[in-house]
Amino acid sequence: MIGLIFDMDGVIYRGNKPADGAKELIEYLKERGVPFIFLTNNSTRDPSMYREKLLSMGIDVEEERIVTSGLATKLYMEKHFFPGKIFVIGGPGLHREMKRLGWGVVGLEEARKGGWKEVEYVVAGLDPELTYEKLKYGTLAIRKGAKFIGTNPDTTYPAEEGLYPGAGAIIAALKAATDVEPTIIGKPHEPAYEVALEKLGEVDEVWMVGDRLDTDILFAKRFGMKGILVLTGVSSLKDVEETGITPDLVLPTLKELLEYLKTMEEES
Ligand SMILES: [Mg+2]
Numbered sequence: 001m002i003g004l005i006f007d008m009d010g011v012i013y014r015g016n017k018p019a020d021g022a023k024e025l026i027e028y029l030k031e032r033g034v035p036f037i038f039l040t041n042n043s044t045r046d047p048s049m050y051r052e053k054l055l056s057m058g059i060d061v062e063e064e065r066i067v068t069s070g071l072a073t074k075l076y077m078e079k080h081f082f083p084g085k086i087f088v089i090g091g092p093g094l095h096r097e098m099k100r101l102g103w104g105v106v107g108l109e110e111a112r113k114g115g116w117k118e119v120e121y122v123v124a125g126l127d128p129e130l131t132y133e134k135l136k137y138g139t140l141a142i143r144k145g146a147k148f149i150g151t152n153p154d155t156t157y158p159a160e161e162g163l164y165p166g167a168g169a170i171i172a173a174l175k176a177a178t179d180v181e182p183t184i185i186g187k188p189h190e191p192a193y194e195v196a197l198e199k200l201g202e203v204d205e206v207w208m209v210g211d212r213l214d215t216d217i218l219f220a221k222r223f224g225m226k227g228i229l230v231l232t233g234v235s236s237l238k239d240v241e242e243t244g245i246t247p248d249l250v251l252p253t254l255k256e257l258l259e260y261l262k263t264m265e266e267e268s
Contacts, residue, residue: 001035002035005209007210026059036200041167046096051063069185070151071195126166
C-alpha cells in the first residue's frame with residue numbers, strides 16, 4: 001500500500017483558496033482508506049487551527065492527519081530528549097506545542113528576571129513578533145549551554161508584497177550570535193521524516209507531494225520517497241532545470257494526481 005505526504009501551502013491551497021482538485025482528491029483517498037498526512041514547515045499555527053482553515057475551504061481532514069513543524073518539534077523532543085525548561089521564539093502554534101510538552105516554558109517576563117539561566121532548550125521558529133530582546137535571551141541561553149532547536153530551515157516565505165523573512169532567517173541570527181549549529185526539525189531534514197513516517201503507519205511506498213524543490217522534493221529524494229511536484233505553488237519547470245533537483249513526477253495540479261491514482265486503481 002502507498003502512503004502520501006502532502007505539503008499544504010501551494011499544494012492543498014493558496015492563501016485562502018483551495019487548489020484545483022484538492023477536495024476531490026482528499027475525498028477519494030478517505031473513501032479508499034489510503035494512508036495520508038499533511039506535513040507543513042509552518043509552525044505559527046497548530047493542527048487544530050489548520051483543521052479549521054481547511055474546513056472553511058470545504059476540506060474535511062482529521063486533526064490527527066496534520067503535522068506542523070511545531071508539532072513535529074514537540075514529538076521529536078518528547079522521543080529523543082530529556083525534559084527541561086524551554087525558551088520559545090515563535091508564533092502561537094509553536095508556543096502551544098511547547099506548552100503541551102509539559103516541561104515548562106520560560107516566558108519573556110521570567111527570562112528578564114534571570115530565568116534564562118535555567119533554560120535547557122531554545123526552540124526557534126517563525127515569530128511575527130520577533131524582538132531584539134527575544135534574540136538576546138535566546139543567545140544568552142544557548143551560549144550558557146542550552147540545546148538549540150530550529151523548527152524549519154525556510155529562510156523566506158511568499159507573501160503578498162514579496163518574500164518575507166522565514167524561520168530560517170531567525171535561526172540564522174541565533175546561529176551567528178552563538179556559533180552553535182541547531183538541530184533542524186522540518187523538511188528536508190531527518191526529524192520530519194521520522195515523525196511523518198510514524199504518523200503514516202505501515203506503508204510499502206511513500207509519495208511526497210509538494211510545490212517546493214528545495215524542501216519537499218529534496219526531502220523525498222533524501223529519504224527514498226517518490227517526489228511529486230505540483231506546479232501550483234513556488235517552484236516552476238524552469239526551477240527543475242536550474243536546481244538539478246529532479247522530481248519523479250511533475251503535475252500541473254492535484255487534479256492530474258487524482259487521475260493518475262484512478263488509472264493505477266483500474267490497472268491493478
Ligand atoms: Mg508549500
